[in-house]
Amino acid sequence: MVGIGYRKDFSEEFLNSDILSPAFIEVAPENWLGVGGYWKKQFHQALERYPLFTHGLSLSIGSPDELDFQFLANVKAFLKETGAVLYSEHLSYAKCDNAHLYDLLPIPFTEDAVKHVAERIRKVQDFLEQKIAIEIVSYYTPVAPELTEINFINTILQEADCELLLDVNNVYVNAFNHRYHAKQFIEQLDLNRVRYIHMAGHEQVSDSLIIDTHGEAIIDPVYDLFEHTLELLGRDVPVLLERDFNIPEMEALQAEISRLSAIKENVLKRTAHAIA
Amino acid sequence: MQLLKQTRQYQSDLAGYCRTGILQHIPGIHTSNVVHYRKLVMNVVDDILQNAYPLTYDLLSETEWDSLVADFFSEHSCKSPQVWYMPKELMEYVIDTDHALLKQYPLLCNLLQFEWMETAMFMMQDIPVVHTRNGDLLFSKLVLNPEHRLMALDYPVHRKNPSAIKPEDQQPYYLAAHRDEEGQIIFTELSPALVRVIEHLQERAASIQELYQLIEQDFGIQLAEADHLAIIHFLQQAYREGLIKGFSPA
C-alpha cells in the first residue's frame, strides 16, 4: 500500500481525475477538525474513496507544557468519525510556554526527557484507547544532548510501548546533517515497532545542511535507503508519499507512488523467496 | 512531572528564540543551523496571516506588516492548535492591545474583522436547519440560513479599497455575511430596518406580513407601500443568494 498526503492545494484535481491512485490518504486532523462547508464536502468525497491515515501536528508530545486533553478529545472524535486506520504524531514539540509554534522543534536528548515523553505517549494511548505511531523528525541542531539520538528514540519507544513511524527521508536528512550512517541508524532501530513509513523530498541548502521541505521529488539515495529498510523489515508496511509544497502535476506524483510500490513489491517478493 | 527544570528551560529558550529571534545560550546548539527554526516558524506564520488578511497586507507597508507579525508572534501566545484558526488571534491581539497601527489606520480594526469573517465563515461547521424549498415568498414563513453572521462596521471596508477610504466615510454600516450552497461567502449591506428583519428571523421563521408588523413595532412607524416593496425586494434577493434558506414546512 502506498498512500498520499491529501492536501487542499490539489484536492479538486485529485478528486476530479483518476491520474493519481493512492491506496490511502493521510491528513493532519488539525487541518480538518471542525471544518464545514466546501472543504468538508471535498474531504468527504475523498473519505468515500480512500482509507484514512492521520498524522497530527499540534499534540506536542515532547512539550514541557501540559497535554491538551480537550484537543485530544476532539482528535479522538475525529478518528472515530472518519474511521481512521491510525493516528501518528511527531517526536518533537510544537508548543511551549502555552504558545503554539506551528513547527516541529527538537526535544533535548536527555534521560529526563525520555521519561517525560514516554509517560505522555502512554497517557495519550490510554486516552485514545489505541497505540499511536511516533515519527522521528528531521532536526537541524541538537539541544543540550546527553544521549545519542538512537538511544533516545529506542528508549522512548520501549518505555512508551508505542509504534514507530519511520520517515526514511528524515533519517537520511539527519544522517547528512549530523554526519552518521543512515543505514546503520536504521539497523539499530527497534524495527518490530515500525507501523508506517513516510517518504518525501527535501532541499539541500548548503554543503552541510538539508532542510526537510517536502517540496521536491524523492531523491535516489532516499529510494535506496527505503529499499534497504524494507529488506530489513521483510514485511509489508504502509508507505506514504508526502508532498506539501511546490506540488507538481498529478502524473509526477503518481510516478513516485508507482516507483515506491514497485520497490516494495520487489523486496517483498525477494524476502518471501528467501524465507521459503 | 519527569522533566528537569534545566531541560524545560532549554526547550523554552529554543521556542522563545523562534518567537523573538533572541537566542539564549543552549549547550550543544549549532548556532548557524538554529536560525532555520526561526525562519521556518516565521515563514509559516507570515504565510498563514498573509493568506487570511490579503487586504490588510496590501494596505500596510512592508515594514509595518513585518513588524506587526513580529510583535504579534513574540508578544502573544497562540492558543489554537489549528493553524488556520490562528489569524483570529492576530485580530484579537490588535484590538486588545490597542496596537499603535490603529492610530495610523483607524479602519484597521474593521478590515481585520471583515477579512476574518470571510475565513471563519468559509471554514465553519455545517449547521443544518429544517426547511423546504416549496413555498411562497409572499405568504410562507421564511427560514433564515443559520450559516450567517451580522456585523456592524464604522468604515466601508466591504465596498471600497481600504487605501481609498477617507475619514469622512466613517458612519455605521451593517452587513450580513452568509455561506451559500457552494460554500462561498456573500456579504450583503443592510439598512437598520433590514438588520431587524434578520434579527427577527434569527428568533423564528416568520412571514412577510409578520415581519412588517414587527418592524412597525420596533421603530414605532407605519410602513409605506414603498417600504413593503423594499423589504420584498430584499427578501427575494436574500432567497436567491441563500441568506433565506427556504420555508417552514407546514
Ligand SMILES: [Fe+2]
Ligand atoms: Fe514524515
